[in-house]
Amino acid sequence: MQCIAVSYATTQRSFMLEFVPVMDINSFTTKSILAVIIIAVSIAISALRHKMLFKIGLRNSYRRKGTTILILLGTLVGTVLITSSQLIGDSYDHTAEITVRDTLGEIDLIVDPGPVNLNKNTLSVLRQQIADTGETDSIDYINSYSVAIQKGDNGKLLNSVTLLSGDWKSLNKFGSDSSANLQIDEPKEGSLIIHQNVAKSVGVSEGDTLTVYLSGIPKKYIIEKIIQPKGVSGFRKEGTLGSVIINRKDFFQGVPAERQGFNTILVSAKGGVFPDSYDSGSFETKIQDVVYEIFPEGKLSETNFIAVTELKSSLKKQIKENGLDIMFTVLSGFGIIAGSLLIVNIFTMIAEERESELGIMRAVGIQRSDLVRAFIYEGSVYSLFSSAMGVVLGCGVGYLLITLISRLLSDLLSSFGVDARVFFAATPETLLLSFSLGFIITFVVVTVSSIYISRINIVSAIRQIAPEPLVKSRKRKALSTLFDAVLIISGTVLFSTAGRFSALTESTPTKGFFIYLGPLMAFWGASRVIFMLSERFVKLHLIPRVKRILNTVSSALVLSYSVYALYGKNFRDTLNETPAFFLVIGICLIVSTSILLTYNLDIIVYGVKLVLGRIRKLVAVVQVSVKYVADKPGRTTITVLTYAVILFIITLVGIYRYSFSLLIEQGKQNFLDGFDGVVLISDRNNTDTVIKELKDSAGIKLLSEGDSFSITLPDYENFAGDIPQDPGIRVRLQDNKNTDKYTDSATLIDNHFGDGINIEFDSLKDGLKPEKVWEELYNHPDEIFISGKFTGKTKFDIYPHISVGDKVQIQYPGQDKTFTKEVIAVGKFNPQNQGEQPTANLIISDKAIKSDGIIINNDFTHRLFFNFKEGINATDASNKIKENLATIGEFQVLVAEAELAVIQAFINQFLYLVQGFLALGLVVGLAGISIILVRSVNERRQQIGMLRSLGFNQNMVIAGFLIESTIVGIIGITVGIATGSVSGILLLKSALTETEGFTIGYPYTQIALLALGIYVATLLFSIYPSYKASRLEPVEATNYPE
Template identity: 25%
Template sequence: INIFVMLAQERKSELGMLRAVGLRRSALVGSFTLEGWSYALGAAVLGSVVGIGVGRVVAGVATGIFGGGDGSLELHFAAEGSSVQNGFALGFAISLVTVLATSLFISRLNVIRAIRDLPDPSVTRPRPRSLVAGAVAVAAGGAWSASGIPADEPFATLAGPVVVLAGMAALLSGVAPRRPVISVASATALAWAVVAFGLLPDAFEGADIAVFVVQGVVLTAAAVALVSYNQEAVAAALRRLSGGRSMSIRLGLAYPLARRFRTGMILAMYSLVVFTLVFIIVLSDLFAGQVDQFTADVSGGFDLRVSSNPSNPVTADEVEARDDVAAVAALADVGAQFATSRTGGEFENWYVTGIDEDFVEQGPTALEDLGEFPDADSAYRAVLSDPDKIIVSDFFLQGGGGPPEAALAPGEQVSLRDPVSGRTAELTVAAVAKSSFANDGAYVSLRSLAELYGPRVAPNRLLVAAAPGADPQVVARELEAAYLANGAQAESFRELVSTNLAFQTQFFRLMQGYLALGLVVGVAGLGVVMVRAVRERRRQVGVLRALGYEAGAVRRAFMVESAFVTLEGVAVGTTLALVTAWRIVANDTFGELGFSVPWLEVGGLV
């Protein structure tokens, strides 16, 4: 849109003359549309080819991330003709619509002003369609908010009032100065997108990541509108900082201030790219910095785990007799089938883990929801004493990645079935454990599990607490070597957590690299816009040179112009990304994380 608007501005006099000699508006739209479609066709072809290359690189990097460790995925690059055609068609279609809309917009020119290359006058009275659109937005946003907020629907709670504000701004612009109206509406939308989580916490409790994506879009759009309509204040501050005597700064700021729509479009494009990159950098750092906390939640009072062959398991007494071991708890993991109200009564495969007194005494896995119990110890002891109770994790019966969805709550009923014998037991959820990298099953007492499964239940996993001064990783390697005949696999909990977080961090790095292409496109787009801006203002540049301005001064003015828009985009995108990441942490979407900012990485991006 920016490029075509600037192309029209560059040829404004030519277009005015064509209209003056009788060229109809429809013919003008047709010529511009055909020109734009030729550009779109070339861009779609080039984009499809480059996209195949980028996909090949992404597949190679993803293979390195997901190709190792337990549950590895074997990825192969494939570029099907239908996928390439769909991508080409979608990109070309979007370009066609954009070019047509832009052509209709730029064809509405005044012949006299176009021939004389005069700026368009400011609109003092709103157009009827703007009033209609504003009224529709107010009605739709109000209805959405009225139905969604009482029901604690997060999208309606967050975006509904913002739609109302946008409609009110369109309506009030006809009776009040446009700048204060847009400024107040944008500032209010910004404030609402930040404080809504604190004012209505029930609506955003356990919210999906998509809610925060919407929050980022709302914040970015509101901030761009606020900055675009207050560019004069920003420019005045810059002029004061420079002493007000630099002609390069005054010239460099003049064009962005005079072309507010174009400046706003560039600012929005750049802000969104920077926002996404900074957001992913911060999230990646948050997860990478939580190794100690996650390890404590997963391990409880133990340091490592030892898995062995169920038919020839490593015994707890043998391991506990070692000098480098302080305590051992024996657990039994067996395959099971569960049915809950969330599964519609259908049984689904999962694991069940039998626990005993040693596990609870040394320190079990942390709990997310204690239910009716005062502490985690009481909840686990209730499971040991009552064969009808079970503790599940918030990822119980859920696959895939991302935050858990629709987790069970204490008090809900669960049906446990032995897939071999078909015997079932009706259990009540006593508490909900935190997400565990150890892939534990649902916890029941070892005694009740043996009653349901019979002699097939045998402790096949040991949790080991290392003796004071012993290195858990060294102990794990020695246990593997000592019990090789039992098929023992030992791993410290810290190593387990670090490995899992490393996969997540590498995935975030992959996303950063992919989105960095967007930053490159944004920079390239800014470069194209600046080239068009120079061509559009060849006459003004010639006048400045005729008045005695040196080529260096004109060059510095264009550098100030590009830096002005770029720095605004960086400031807006970075600030809003930090706000959105902070809200995610405060909302406990990914559990209890401590908020921190990797200033070195963020500074490098900036």
């Protein structure tokens, strides 16, 4: 059975009608929707049976419209966050489908012989063999190359585009469903067809001239058509933004007919664009087996291999599995918790405000369950509205989020030839799920709060006197004891089981949970038992003190243990593999800090009094305000928490953002060991041309050739790093009898190398000065430099026993003869060098190679290092070099400043976006404080009237309310920022223990501005209730509260 679903998508096909399978009854979404239906129907039936209670429950919503709006605002934020996070998943699913339809269509797999063109006979054999598997719908051929293109002669240049050529009459029919392909005609000779996004990128229109550089040879074409590609016409090579399609005659101009083959075989598996039963892995294996039958191990020649690559599933997976939706969902968790706390606070306040009324209701025979019902009716109305509004607003936030993510990723990755656009999509299933989750979370919190507040003491509620402690029934006592026993036993079991897991395996994600939660549970149980015993044996008036001590000690222990968990070795695997673990630790951290502060609020209050109490005019105001805050530790804690949970995560992200930005900033200096840039030349025949081009370029100060090689190293004990396996130049100590060797790289230097390089030395040959090392090395072919000693902490320096003065033997690839070199210098490991390291790992002179009689073959990439002259803009200069070199051939140009600036900008902007997303949650805290103050005005009308009678003027009333919100706000801000800072720093330390030299930066300015901004917002949100309170006349003292 199927149903029609309507999805909105930001593509040309703005509204899509899709057939999607009816929801699986076992799916989480279906279960959630069913839960909502059951809850809603139950409430409706109950409301019909208890019309009066329903009326009582609802009257507050319309009687106090301002508060209702604030409540809805606070509670809908959770749903907004859930919806927008879930829509990221939807959008990536949708983007994956669009990308597959546009760039592959029916193509499932390609057979790629690399740069070799397969001739007609080979193609025909391959086609037959592949077709014989019976697994395919269609097989066809195409030519595809990576090229650079340029608008006109000197226009904008793009060096990552696919050049396509093929028989379009045949290709248009590719696959079982030709409608999956955009039907195109072969372009005329001298013309081309271009993909829309490529045309947009270089800024060309139909009729314009476009220069295509194939292997550095420029050729001009007129743009015949710009297409929005679909299916085969959208095919593009990995690492390119899109394609241009040219006529086959143009493609093979001057090439003899016998060499006019194809270099890409397109294969379509049985089924349409998205086959129902398609096992990508097994399909790839089958086709590979067939191809390898013809070409054993895929070998076309000594140096060329034929590759069989499944594309469709890989592409979908690559787009969908980015983890962004999970990341945003975990982050939303903090907003949801803040929203839930707000509900608890609101309902507790409403109950306190109406305590007397509730007491009378109970006294005249209204059951406790009826009170719960009345609250649930009220809460359900809020849940319903806030969830529905939350979903609508969530779509807006989700759209904004996707648009910004898409823009950021495109800016970052377009220069690497990656089309990273993301198209917004919202499926009904996601919207229903978000609505259901929003509703259920609100409903559950409302119900739990209602049950709690319905437990009022009738007499104390009516007479407004201090309630007697609740006397627990025998049954309750037994249940409570059982609960404590379960907590202690299960906590101990979890902890000890985790220890066993630890012995079995080093990496068990659940291990961290067990080790963390076990002691917490056991400790919770134990403290409950201690409190229970104290109730029995300690004098009544001392019980609050015992409670305070227990809560203080417990929260301090939980806090310390949580801090340890963020840094401890036992938790690292779990933290890395399970984001939810971080959420759990984060919450425990914030809750414990808040409880610690709240149960010792009088100390803070005393501090506030001490400071503000010095202002004579404020003494009376402070006296009253601080007491209002201190008198309700529960309410204060919850309000503090609504602030803290959000600020915690915003601060943490801020520290990450700043530290990474700092790392990149430092990296710019160290990326290339002092050089500004490097050109990597894969085809060494082009070296002279590139050198000439670079020398001619304005702004280049210096040029040095630093060839890299593969070498082989001697073995030693205790090395746990990754060991490259390719044979290269062999190096070993002269008298080392160990025959095992490991491959590493070596750099050859010319006589300019020393002018640009900038590294620290660990030790030098006697009498050798640092500034003379490179000159010495260049002039003495029998000497060698080692980049660093093995420290046991990194994987990068693997020469533990080679020191200055040692003789090492090196062996070149394919050579039996060894050459002896003397180590004249050992470098200091530079952890920030993560780039194209000029000094890794051995350095010898290029003279040495020549004197050893070695000719370097074309397999090794040649590197040309350069610096810019002073005052040159690195990014502009880098673009210019890239443009100039693109017209010669394919070269990789890396300029530290330019490359890292793009990454730095991306990290900064992306994490700002995350912080902005999280800041939505702050609305909860602000709405919360506003609601509390508004309710306080109502709650305290008579008291405010009394204070006015006693001599409080309007300004004093305003000041009183502002001091209250200031205390709560500042505690919340402090707790959030403090816990977020500690967590951020510890998490970074824990995650980067293996990266030496990583400096954790603290964004003081940003955090200070954040704190200030939130404090100002808190005051703004407090102004209305404060003003309202100040307008109350003293005569209110003689009125009863509303």
